Amino acid sequence: MMLRPLCLLVLLSLVMTGAAHAQSFKERMDVCLACHGETGTSQTEQTPSLGAQQSAYTIIQLFMFREKMRNVELMNEMAKDLSDDDLRAFADFISKLPKPVAITDADPARMQRAQALARQHRCASCHNDNYAGRDAIPGLAGQREDYLSRTMREYKDNTRRGYEATMTDLLQTVTVEQIYDLAYYLARVR
Numbered sequence: 375m376m377l378r379p380l381c382l383l384v385l386l387s388l389v390m391t392g393a394a395h396a397q398s399f400k401e402r403m404d405v406c407l408a409c410h411g412e413t414g415t416s417q418t419e420q421t422p423s424l425g426a427q428q429s430a431y432t433i434i435q436l437f438m439f440r441e442k443m444r445n446v447e448l449m450n451e452m453a454k455d456l457s458d459d460d461l462r463a464f465a466d467f468i469s470k471l472p473k474p475v476a477i478t479d480a481d482p483a484r485m486q487r488a489q490a491l492a493r494q495h496r497c498a499s500c501h502n503d504n505y506a507g508r509d510a511i512p513g514l515a516g517q518r519e520d521y522l523s524r525t526m527r528e529y530k531d532n533t534r535r536g537y538e539a540t541m542t543d544l545l546q547t548v549t550v551e552q553i554y555d556l557a558y559y560l561a562r563v564r
Contacts, residue, residue, distance in 0.1 A: 402460075403467055405452070414471035415516070422521045423474035430510040432465035434537050444535055473506070474516035476564045488559030491552055495544060505563050510537075515563040523557035 409418045414425015424432070438444040439453035440461070456464070492498065500511050507513035514522065528534030530545040530553065545553070 399463060399467075403464065406464070411474075415474040416518055416521075420520050420524060421518070423517055424468045425471040425516075426473035426506065427468050427471075427513055428507045428509060428511065429462075429465040429469040431507060431512045432468050433461050434510055436461045436464060438535070438537065443537075473513065474518075476516035477519065477562045480562045481558075484555060485559055485562065488555040491548075491556055492559065495548065497556075500540070505560060514560045517560060519557045519561035522560055523554050526553040526557065 406424070409421045410416050410424045411418075414423060416423040435444070436453050436456060439446065439449040440456050442450050444450075497514075498505070501507050501514050505513060505515035525534060526541075526545055526548070527550060529536065529541040530548065530550075532542055536542060548556070
């Protein structure tokens with residue numbers, strides 16, 4: 375079942391009716407969790423899981439959406455009226471959600487190949503050995519595979535703007551096939 379169109383329809387109707395700008399924090403957070411997953415794990419295609427994401431990373435991403443430094447129309451609309459205090463409150467809440475649930479099925483040969491790639495490109499040097507992230511560096515363990523592969527491809531072709539160029543630079547030497555393997559691996563890391 376493809377949830378993304380339904381999620382977009384619900385959120386667009388909330389934006390159109392003004393419900394996305396509800397007064398209470400809980401009401402506003404419920405709008406976010408409708409697509410990003412009530413328990414920290416997204417069930418919505420191409421939509422990242424937010425559970426246990428680094429607070430500093432989340433603040434930066436929300437700021438970039440608010441300031442249209444990252445262009446995702448729905449997120450730009452949702453973030454446009456967020457104050458700096460709102461950014462901190464949302465980031466703090468998200469950091470306390472349970473970490474995403476990793477996919478359990480895995481092809482051992484593909485996992486080994488991708489783990490070697492991750493070592494070769496020193497992914498753990500920034501994202502930590504458990505890929506939980508740190509500071510302003512996102513957690514990747516258990517993230518949606520489709521989201522990870524799209525994000526890495528966007529960094530590689532320079533269509534995703536980051537707050538600094540590390541990922542864009544690093545991914546220039548990684549093939550698209552290797553990106554798919556890395557996404558497969560990271561979605562299954564626990």
